[in-house]
Amino acid sequence: MGTEQDFWRERWQGHRTGWDLGGAHECLVPLLKLFAKVSLIESLGAPGPLRIYSPGCGRAHDGAAIVSRSIPLPPSLAARQIEVMATDFAPEAIDAAREIYGNLTGKGLSLAVEDARADVPVAEKQKFHVVFDRAMLCALRPDLRPAYLRACHDRLAPGGIFLSLPFTRIEDTPEHPPGSGPPFEISMANLETLMADHHFRLLAAEKVVVRRPDTIIKEEALTVFEAIKKRKKILTG
Template sequence: MAGPDRAFWQERFETGQTGWDRGGPHPQLAAWLEAGLLPRDARIVVPGCGRGHELAVLARAGLEVTGLDYTPAAVEIARAKLADEHLPGRVEQADVLAWRPDQPLDLVYEQTCLCALHPDHWTSYAEQLQRWLKPGGRLLALFMQARREESEHGQVIGPPYHCDINAMRALFPQALWKWPAPPYTQRPHERGWFELAVVLERR
């Protein structure tokens, strides 16, 4: 498998080398909740859920939430978070390139999974997201903008991998997804990068 393997991520969680973790939920999630994009009782999956900050917010908001993570340590942490806060929700150890929901989903919250996957796997992942969602379902995406000098010479550097908006439009084409008109909200990241907040609707 191209890119980081399970052992890579397991070591990061075991040693606390999770610099991408804000220590709390992403601020864009509150904005999407306020905008009414995450209705109560909606079935939502959070791939690459990590420590489960967003799972807790979604569960408190009344959604039927499932977190997925590749890494045993992350799954354990996220499950413990929900249990400690007495919140409903499931956390499954799963490979997002193989996982299937038991029925179509209303929503997918995509924050850190895509940019953690090597670009060689992006097409397969995008196909998965389309399979997971029901027609009219929404993909709430935060596309990481992590340009690096090495990229100017054709090197693929990550994680996080740079999710160029032109690449994203090719990955999630208009024939399959409804795109909102730009400009898109920018959310700064502590490491000097930023994310573009985009809500796509599955056709």
């Protein structure tokens, strides 16, 4: 049986990338607005640049839109110098991203092949202020999520923010029967519990009804979580 990485590489090699919107996600602007409303962007990592980690980035449209400022950014974000590190473990994805956005590398966008579930090297720990997740958590089988969330938490500086657009309702079809995936549906209640188990606290969430007729995704959510300190386990008895 092939590995997870083989599965995704085959999708890329076979040009089966139906999730790709060809540009920034339509929810990116409202998600960043919500982020600005509930967090103090001006103090995150200041006075240095705001560092964003974008795992499972595919063609990196969202990261590119942020660094190139081709979408309207909320004022507190627009005032910051921003660096985005966009990664994917399919080299084909990163090659495709380089082809489109190679001009932005060295101008705030970095692209790298990397497994977002792997242990985080010391130099990368607490390096980022924000994780941006679009269709990464929901691309993972539920048993693969804990390692991913642990790695994201490790990458975030204290008080860092996890921004996500989870698929909160997916239509069941013969090709996509209940519980199958990717993509995998996750309800808001289950997401909140999963994130709390991995030391993330929900700051804000907004439901979005998806109006694209070509997709089985029927509802997404804008979600903003804050990384909280891991509590030490106290051994008793």
